[in-house]
Amino acid sequence: MRCYVFPGQGTQKKGMGRNLFGRFPDLPRRADRVLGYPIEELCLGNPERRLSETVYAQPAIYVVNALHWSAAQEDLPPADFFAGHSLGEYSALFAAGAFDFETGLTLVQRRAELMGQVSGGAMAAVIGLSEQIVEETLKQHDATGVVIANYNAPEQFVLSGSHEELARIKSVFEKVEGVRGFVPVRVSGPFHAPAMAPAAARFRTLLASVDLGELRTPVISNVTGRPFGPDVQEVRALLAEQIAKPVRWTDCIRYLRDAGVSAFTELGESKVLTSLIDRITTQEPAPDLRRDLIERIKREILQPEIGDEALGFDEDASFRQLGLNSIIYVRLARRAGTVLGVPIKPDVIFQHRSCAALADYLLTRDDVAGAAAPEARPAPLREYQDERVTALLRDCANGTLGVDRTIEAIRALA
DSSP: OEEEEEOOTTOOOTTTTTTTTTTSTHHHHHHHHHHSSOHHHHHHHOGGGGGGSHHHHHHHHHHHHHHHHHHHHHHSOOOSEEEESTTHHHHHHHHHTSSOHHHHHHHHHHHHHHHHTOOSEEEEEEESOOHHHHHHHHHHTTOTTOEEEEEEETTEEEEEEEHHHHHHHHHHHHTSTTOOEEEEOSOSSOTTSGGGHHHHHHHHHHHTTOOOOOOSSOEEOTTTSSBOOSOHHHHHHHHHHHTTSOBOHHHHHHHHHHTTOOEEEEOSSOOHHHHHHHHHHHOOOOOOHHHHHHHHIIIIIIHHHHOGGGGGSOTTSOGGGGTOOHHHHHHHHHHHHHHHTSOOOHHHHHHSOSHHHHHHHHTTSHHHHHHHSGGGSOOOOOOOSOHHHHHHHHHHHTTSSOHHHHHHHHHHHO
């Protein structure tokens, strides 16, 4: 499957769209009417360095992304998904049919005005460190006003905060082992951070009056890392939240990859997203076996015995809070043995009476640690576009249909 991705702010540059304005002259004419100034002149000439200002940069990028999308419709095959980084999400929604070109540009122009009104902040990329190290460094040096604004790749994060705090921690990060850079981002404010909450609130009011259409192609939300749903109220809410919440680009790409996307094409004036996608798809984080095992205890051992209450149960809380008796402890031990494929005595459950304590004990046992590893378990069945194939594969997975019969049935569908 194929996904087209659209870049956001920071990719603007003098000369952007040079080869496309003449090819699709109707779009810039329509843009001029919405904006009240000549967009082609702004993009090609960058008068008074206006592209460095949010209020000009965001509409310019949206228009140039739309030009690239117009070219893609003529030159490239259809997409199965769309995604956009921050501002680029509006280009993705336009391509998917959520709104027409003018409506999208009007939203982008107003969004840029509101975000540009928030001053006193900046952004900087930290390259070469894991999420855990970035968070620990911020905490250790009491950088409470700085947050992770963009989760761009497993070892690339963008911080958002005041000029003073970013300047203070720059030297701190540059001394951390493994860091490859602390690079200012070309924006004019602390985007995707709590400081943008007033702008998000005002933008929410504007969105309430905008008609949104049904998406013809799924679009991945920066806020959730999952596709926008069919509810237009949810779409409006997520677009407003996106201004003040982090861009979870890594989650977006992992979702798309797991959904079966193998071809990503960046439409715009840069290859920044292409580089990030390469890093995400080729660099997987080390599995957290403890967290994985705690979730398995809740989902596969506790839930069948006590119901859905297990899923929200505090991992450090005692099982006594669930009112379990000795008979339940015996059943839990049997179920744990079945799930992990190794013998578990009832007194093990009785002596380690919380999900976290039980997981910590189990991981000390070599026979359990091996069974708990993700690679030791069957991979989840991937959904295919043909629902008939999916149904046959599920029948095969649960034993209803034999392997040979499944193969014959799938071949018969071809």
